[in-house]
Every structure is written in C-alpha cells, then in structure tokens.
Amino acid sequence: MGIGQYLSDTRVELRHVAWPSRTQTAVYTVLVALISIGVAAYLGLFDFLFTTGLTHVVSNLPATGEATQQQTNGTSTPLVQGRGIQITGTPSDENGNPLPGSTPTTQTTPITTQTQ
Helix, strand or coil, rough: CCCCHHHHHHHHHHHHCCCCHHHHHHHHHHHHHHHHHHHHHHHHHHHHHHHHHHHHHHHHHCCCCCCCCCCCCEEEEEEEEEEEEEECCCCCCCCCCCCCCCCEEEEECCCCCCCC
C-alpha cells in the first residue's frame, strides 16, 4: 500500500466522522476552560493551606534543642546550645588522627530566624 492510497483512505474515513457543530465546539471549549480553572483553584487553595499550615507549625517549634555531631576524632559535641551552633573539633589527618601539636578549636555561629 502506497502513500497515495493511505491518504485517499484517510480522506474517505474523515468524511464519515460526525463533526461537532460550531455551537457544540464553543460550549465544549468553555466547559474545558472552566473545569481547568476550577481544578487549578482547588489545587492552589490546598497548596496555600498546607504551605501556610506547615510554615506555622515549623515556626512554632522550640528554638532550643540538643543535637550532636560525630567529629572526625570520634567525639560527639553538642551543636545547638541556646540560640547558636557550636562546633568543636581538633584538626586531623585523612585517617582521623589528631595532627601533632594541634589544639581543639571552637566555632560558634548564631542562629537567626525569619519572622513574617
């Protein structure tokens, strides 16, 4: 079957299609647009509610707590103390062994929170 025969058969089949009227096409187009807008509004509303609720829950979590971090030399050090992060460690080589003559260092970084 050649391309000419295929196009001829396609044209014959398209003549048998019951095409919608101009009015039906306009009504269906408006219906699809309204349903799309409704679904977008529905999803947008729940997205807003969940985002706002989650933001509210997270912003009301206590700012203090105690977490620990495993240091390279195998000691655990408190990270969160009050409203800052304190990291203490000793300089070490790639195997985790303290470098000769090195002293422990402490770095404290304040925690800042954003309020709305």
